[in-house]
Amino acid sequence: MDRGTTVLVFEAPLGSYLYRNALQLRERILREPLGLNVSAEELADDTMRQHFCAVDCGSVVGTVSLRPLDETTLHLKQMAVTAQRRATRIGSHLVAHVEHWGASAGFRLMIASARVEAEGFYIKHGYVREGGTFTEQTIPHVRLTKRLA
Ligand SMILES: CC(C)(COP(=O)(O)OP(=O)(O)OC[C@H]1O[C@@H](n2cnc3c(N)ncnc32)[C@H](O)[C@@H]1OP(=O)(O)O)[C@@H](O)C(=O)NCCC(=O)NCCS
Known part of the structure; x- marks a missing residue:
């Protein structure tokens, strides 16, 4: 059976137990391999974001966050799934x-x-690339x- 199907997604309010676990997951997966830490700038950005966690048996196994850019547009980033649980549809479930x-909530566009x-993951979920590459977090x-819809 696909273990990903047992995972539930919860909102993780800033400062909550789930948020703190998501932050640890982000740091471990998205920053430490680059020799970086979650920056003060990112923590400030987090205050304007809605955070979500994929939870399995009480453990946070994935996370993603959204920030409204205007009344119709959301910005998605900080997507990460724990290494042991990749390719079990947790990322798909979060998206x-x-x-x-x-x-x-009335938003019409996700950026x-x-x-x-990770571009191929988003393409599989119907996203379309706009423009060329740019550097963030050194990559x-x-x-x-x-x-x-
Ligand atoms: C990218 C990531 C979030 C995907 O989550 P996941 O739970 O492993 O993905 P899923 O199991 O839901 O995969 C869904 C589909 O996307 C594909 N896919 C997953 N990661 C992919 C990648 N990096 N490139 C291309 N395709 C990918 C899967 O093969 C699967 O394809 P299928 O429908 O043909 O079977 C996860 O691999 C991850 O955390 N990676 C490290 C951190 C990272 O790169 N985060 C993204 C930052 S933008």
Whole structure:
């Protein structure tokens, strides 16, 4: 059985137990391999974001966050799934959840800032690349967009 199907997604309010676990996961997966830490700038950005956690048996196994850019557009970033649970649809579950959350709240467009190495994941979920690469956190990124139903 696909273990990812048992995972539930929860909102993780800033400062909550889930948020703190998501932050640890982000640091471990997205920053430490680059020799970086979560910066003060990112923590300030976090205060303007809605955070989500994928939880399995009480453990945070994935996370993603959204920031409204205007009344119709959301910005998605900080997507990470714990290494032991990749390729079990947890990332797909998170993306579907936040797209539904955004559409239900009246947003019409999702913009993702994605690492080039993860671009294929977003393409599989209907995102379209816009423009060339740019550098964030020392590595190449691309901007991808998707209209929300
Ligand atoms: C990218 C990431 C979030 C994907 O999550 P995941 O739970 O492993 O992905 P899923 O199991 O939901 O995969 C869904 C589909 O996307 C594909 N996919 C997953 N990661 C991919 C990648 N990096 N490149 C291309 N395709 C990818 C899977 O093969 C699968 O394809 P299928 O539908 O043909 O079977 C996860 O691998 C991760 O955390 N990676 C390290 C951190 C990272 O790069 N984060 C993204 C920052 S923008």
